[in-house]
Amino acid sequence: MTGSSASFAIEIDEVWKTYSPDGAFVLRGVSLAVEARSFVALTGTSGSGKTTLLKLINRLIEPSRGTVRVDGADVAATNAVLLRRRIGYVFQGVGLFPHLTVAENIAITPTLLKWDKSAIAGRVDELLDLVQLPRTLKTRLPATLSGGQAQRVGLARALAARPRIVLMDEPFGAVDPITRDALGRDYRALHDALGLTTIMVSHDIMEAVLLADWVGVMETGELVEYGATADLLARPQHDSVRRLMQMPLEQAERVARLAGLS
Amino acid sequence: MEQLAPRLSDALSHLPDYLGAHILLSASALALGLALSLPLSLAALRWRNFAGVILGGAAVIQTIPSLALLALFYPLLLALSSATRSLTGTGFSALGFLPSLLALSLYSMLPILRNTVTGIMGVDPAVKEAALGAGMTPFQTLLRVELPLALPVIMAGIRTASVLVIGTATLSTPVGQTSLGNYIFSGLQTQNWVDVVVGCVAAALLALVVDRILAALESMARRRGERHRLAAAAIVLILCAGAVAADFRSQAGYIIGAKNFPEQYILATLIDQRLAAAGLHASMRSDLGSAVVFRALTAGDIDVYIDYTGTIWTNEMHRSDTPARDVVLDGVTGWVHDHYGARVLGPLGFENAYVLAMRRDKAREMGVSTIADLAPVAPQMTIGGDYEIFGRPEWQRLHRDYGLNFRDERQMQPLFMYKAVADGDVDVITAFSSDGRIAQYGLVTLADPKHVIPPYDAIVLLSPKRSNDRALIAALQPLIGKIGVEKMRQANLAVSRDDHQLSPAGAARVLWQNVNGGGSSE
Numbered sequence: 001m002t003g004s005s006a007s008f009a010i011e012i013d014e015v016w017k018t019y020s021p022d023g024a025f026v027l028r029g030v031s032l033a034v035e036a037r038s039f040v041a042l043t044g045t046s047g048s049g050k051t052t053l054l055k056l057i058n059r060l061i062e063p064s065r066g067t068v069r070v071d072g073a074d075v076a077a078t079n080a081v082l083l084r085r086r087i088g089y090v091f092q093g094v095g096l097f098p099h100l101t102v103a104e105n106i107a108i109t110p111t112l113l114k115w116d117k118s119a120i121a122g123r124v125d126e127l128l129d130l131v132q133l134p135r136t137l138k139t140r141l142p143a144t145l146s147g148g149q150a151q152r153v154g155l156a157r158a159l160a161a162r163p164r165i166v167l168m169d170e171p172f173g174a175v176d177p178i179t180r181d182a183l184g185r186d187y188r189a190l191h192d193a194l195g196l197t198t199i200m201v202s203h204d205i206m207e208a209v210l211l212a213d214w215v216g217v218m219e220t221g222e223l224v225e226y227g228a229t230a231d232l233l234a235r236p237q238h239d240s241v242r243r244l245m246q247m248p249l250e251q252a253e254r255v256a257r258l259a260g261l262s
Numbered sequence: 263m264e265q266l267a268p269r270l271s272d273a274l275s276h277l278p279d280y281l282g283a284h285i286l287l288s289a290s291a292l293a294l295g296l297a298l299s300l301p302l303s304l305a306a307l308r309w310r311n312f313a314g315v316i317l318g319g320a321a322v323i324q325t326i327p328s329l330a331l332l333a334l335f336y337p338l339l340l341a342l343s344s345a346t347r348s349l350t351g352t353g354f355s356a357l358g359f360l361p362s363l364l365a366l367s368l369y370s371m372l373p374i375l376r377n378t379v380t381g382i383m384g385v386d387p388a389v390k391e392a393a394l395g396a397g398m399t400p401f402q403t404l405l406r407v408e409l410p411l412a413l414p415v416i417m418a419g420i421r422t423a424s425v426l427v428i429g430t431a432t433l434s435t436p437v438g439q440t441s442l443g444n445y446i447f448s449g450l451q452t453q454n455w456v457d458v459v460v461g462c463v464a465a466a467l468l469a470l471v472v473d474r475i476l477a478a479l480e481s482m483a484r485r486r487g488e489r490h491r492l493a494a495a496a497i498v499l500i501l502c503a504g505a506v507a508a509d510f511r512s513q514a515g516y517i518i519g520a521k522n523f524p525e526q527y528i529l530a531t532l533i534d535q536r537l538a539a540a541g542l543h544a545s546m547r548s549d550l551g552s553a554v555v556f557r558a559l560t561a562g563d564i565d566v567y568i569d570y571t572g573t574i575w576t577n578e579m580h581r582s583d584t585p586a587r588d589v590v591l592d593g594v595t596g597w598v599h600d601h602y603g604a605r606v607l608g609p610l611g612f613e614n615a616y617v618l619a620m621r622r623d624k625a626r627e628m629g630v631s632t633i634a635d636l637a638p639v640a641p642q643m644t645i646g647g648d649y650e651i652f653g654r655p656e657w658q659r660l661h662r663d664y665g666l667n668f669r670d671e672r673q674m675q676p677l678f679m680y681k682a683v684a685d686g687d688v689d690v691i692t693a694f695s696s697d698g699r700i701a702q703y704g705l706v707t708l709a710d711p712k713h714v715i716p717p718y719d720a721i722v723l724l725s726p727k728r729s730n731d732r733a734l735i736a737a738l739q740p741l742i743g744k745i746g747v748e749k750m751r752q753a754n755l756a757v758s759r760d761d762h763q764l765s766p767a768g769a770a771r772v773l774w775q776n777v778n779g780g781g782s783s784e
Binding site: 154 | 389390391392394395396397398399402406
């Protein structure tokens with residue numbers, strides 16, 4: 001999985017991470033290459049290192065050892081601020097700026113990139129349509145939005161500067177199951193339509209297998225298994241991964257049985 | 263009661279000067295405090311170890327009594343001023359504005375620092391992460407996200423600081439800064455309660471108004487309208503311009519100093535009236551501390567004031583012997599000239615010495631007419647004195663040479679001392695020989711057969727640069743040797759008595775009529 005081929009949007013090579021000089025490693029020699037336009041889900045229990053791995057890509061966290069390449073370029077040699085402006089980032093906290101309107105929130109990265117005003121205004125309208133929010137929300141403050149609306153604004157903000165890579169950390173975590181399902185499917189459609197490369201961290205294995213083309217399973221700082229979603233479901237190599245992958249199948253069966261009985 | 267209206271209009275006539283100076287000082291102190299606190303807060307946020315040091319330091323400053331903090335800056339700046347004068351040839355005025363500004367700025371820092379640090383630390387970490395994730399630099403995060411979100415907390419700190427500064431600025435009077443405190447300090451001394459109330463109410467109203475203005479500015483800033491921002495800027499500008507104009511008007515010309523008791527107000531006002539009569543413009547800095555005023559004169563921050571030979575003899579020359587009146591006068595005259603180039607224009611003709619005083623009936627009953635008579639009965643007695651006396655060398659000498667020891671020593675406002683001894687709350691007081699209340703309350707002063715207490719001749723002191731100012735000397739010469747102790751006592755009583763009380767200006771006019779009409783003293 002090493003070496004840099006132009007078709008890989010993201011390459012992570014033998015990355016180790018520790019927060020103290022002689023403390024435990026939260027990432028232990030992780031390597032991963034993601035092809036452009038693919039949708040990757042990273043799953044695993046809390047503390048397995050999946051969020052840390054994600055944040056290495058836009059340099060919110062720096063590795064202790066190893067390299068991370070985006071579009072073939074080592075991120076350590078890239079200006080972190082400029083790097084982040086071309087990578088979309090969505091996370092569970094959403095982190096909408098409470099003092100800015102919906103439109104100003106969405107416009108933040110284009111503003112930082114000094115787009116001209118009319119281009120930004122046009123882009124905001126376009127994005128609201130894209131994430132299926134009414135344009136009348138533009139002047140509202142985040143505090144007045146529902147959880148689902150806030151998540152969609154967060155998504156629009158991440159997509160505003162037309163990134164080709166989007167990083168998502170439990171992006172649909174804070175909403176009800178129906179909204180969550182709709183958000184997931186709508187995003188998957190956007191991912192396909194815009195030709196994005198998406199890496200999504202989710203502890204929900206059902207969400208991971210339903211949305212992603214590729215699934216990586218992490219345990220205690222190691223990427224124990226990585227493969228196409230179908231392969232991982234059909235032929236898991238590790239016992240722990242097998243148990244994990246059986247869960248959505250078993251759950252689906254149980255639900256079907258319940259439906260059949262009623 | 264019938265005096266209320268003229269007193270109020272007299273008090274209000276000073277309002278533009280006092281209020282203008284007060285606003286200018288407070289606004290400058292707040293601006294400097296902000297300019298220092300904001301970068302320090304950001305440094306504290308950046309280096310968390312530093313935060314403890316900064317906040318701890320600001321908290322320590324806050325615990326220093328404000329009056330002491332103000333007073334400490336004066337000698338500090340004076341040393342700095344003379345250092346720069348010797349290095350660069352030009353010094354700066356260490357009196358008044360500068361020490362007040364620095365002390366008040368330091369005072370304003372704690373609430374601003376603490377609120378800025380807690381306000382920014384309180385910003386939701388998810389929002390900060392979003393800012394970084396969206397591609398903001400740390401500085402952009404601070405400017406566009408952290409500061410706006412912490413603004414209400416920061417503004418609350420600034421508002422606390424502004425109220426604190428406006429209140430504390432009243433204490434800048436003793437270091438020579440004109441402020442609303444002038445009403446309070448001189449009002450307390452002359453029992454002019456109208457002045458005291460006007461000063462307090464004006465300071466309180468100013469604090470309230472400024473607090474409301476800051477609140478309005480905050481909400482304008484949050485609404486972020488261009489027009490609102492312009493209006494806010496206009497308000498600030500108008501306030502500052504008004505304050506600056508008021509302050510400049512009160513400066514220029516001769517500066518007359520006065521310590522913080524009625525006799526000093528009367529004599530300083532008399533000097534002011536004499537200069538005005540001679541066509542000279544002057545302004546007054548009253549309620550200066552005893553040590554401040556002498557240093558201010560020698561540094562040229564004030565041009566003229568009245569001091570007492572004994573004060574300079576003991577406090578400045580550190581002499582412990584007590585020779586005759588004219589020997590002390592000559593000694594002081596020569597010493598201030600040789601050391602500072604300052605000039606003793608001459609004695610006014612009376613002494614304001616420390617004397618021990620007690621009720622006439624009590625003294626007669628106990629057979630006490632001198633301090634020597636008092637010594638054997640003193641252990642059963644209580645003595646009242648002003649805030650200075652028990653720490654002064656004269657007091658130690660009274661102890662040593664007469665074996666004088668009281669059951670209790672009580673410090674009190676000179677104002678209340680005379681009444682306290684008349685009412686029998688204390689048995690003896692350390693009175694002032696020129697005080698009109700000695701006669702008013704029927705007190706006797708005790709003789710000092712061992713000459714322990716030095717003579718305290720009132721003298722006119724001129725600053726080094728005014729020591730040969732002919733116009734000034736010509737205007738003040740008629741006062742030299744013309745004010746006997748009886749005239750001074752009458753004038754002092756006129757401002758302190760309960761009936762037909764005069765303002766210091768009124769008493770000064772009467773005193774001048776006595777001096778001018780009466781010819782020689784008494």
